[in-house]
Amino acid sequence: MIHALKKAIGLIVSAAIFSAAVSAAGAEDNPLGLIEPGKLHVGTISDGRPYSFIDGEGNFVGFEIDYFNDLAKRMGFDEGQVVVTAQDFTALLPSVANGRFDVAFAAIGTTPERLKTVDFSTGYLAGFMSIMTPDESIQTPKDLAGKRIGVLQGSIQEAYAAKNFKNSEIVRFPSNNAAVVALVNGSISGYFLDYEGGLLFLKQYPQLKMTINISSFDAPAGFAIKKGNVALKAALDKAIKESMAEGVWQRLYEKWLPGVPMPEQYLPNR
Structure with missing residues (x-):
């Protein structure tokens, strides 16, 4: 009985040592904790x-x-x-x-x-969040009241708009392209996105303007x-x-x- 117990304990200790060795080897081979070592x-x-x-x-x-x-x-x-x-x-x-x-x-x-x-x-x-719109009457956040404003779902702009554009209807889009198509087609009045990203859409759609810029350095x-x-x-x-x-x-x-x-x-x- 005692011999069997000692043998069992020995097996447990050996398993623990082996497991620790494997973990140590794994950490050495994958020091950055990547999903696939080396990629x-x-x-x-x-x-x-x-x-x-x-x-x-x-x-x-x-x-x-x-x-x-x-x-x-x-x-x-x-x-x-x-x-x-x-x-x-x-x-x-x-x-x-x-x-x-x-x-x-x-x-x-x-x-x-x-x-x-x-x-x-x-x-x-770090940069600015901006309203892109064809409507030049939109110059301040107050001008967004009663307007349908698009945001990229899950973005900082979505969170900011939900908190600060209380009098606007916030329309969420899965991608920038989908939102800009809706903006050009008139389904929304403005699209709230990062300033730098908006610049490229302005080149593609000259009727659009960036009229409101809000700091996002925080x-x-x-x-x-x-x-x-x-x-x-x-x-x-x-x-x-x-x-x-x-x-x-x-x-x-x-x-x-x-x-x-x-x-x-x-x-x-x-």
Whole structure:
């Protein structure tokens, strides 16, 4: 009986040691806690010009695509090890929280509500939220009263509009393209989006104007990562700091957002 008990205890201890060894080996092989060791699975949207979108040849391009590829390289990954998948904006953060993506980006503002479900890297985008409209009589938030105003579902603009545009009808859209089509067709009076993204639509639709601009520097965009993944956050934060210090962030910003003001804290020697 005692011999059997000792044998059982020995087996339990051996199993525990083996499990610990496997865990240690796993941590060593996958120090960033990725879904698939050696690859970064990334989620983004396909129509988020100029940040992340699919071009005429079916390739992901944009400021965030170029910038994340630079960060990934600094973290030891080549471009072929970054797997980018398109998804609706509203599904990005749940997909990170559920372990489908290691990282998500789409100019996603860091807010207290979002921090309840995911973590964010240090910020890398800050700008303005704007009303895009063909109606030049809309010049102040008060002029939105009684109007149908579109927002991207799950965006900072949606939360801001729900809180501050009390006298407007808020219409939620799954994508920027769907909202702009509705705006051009007259189904909504204005579309509330980020300023930089709106600039490209103005080139495509000259009848549209950006008439109201609201500061959003209190919720800078960051890369969303799974809650508690300290190693990945630290690696991203380090890479972001290096890229900004070396002027890479500035060069890519000037390439994709020419003429748009840049926050001083993101520039070299700051």
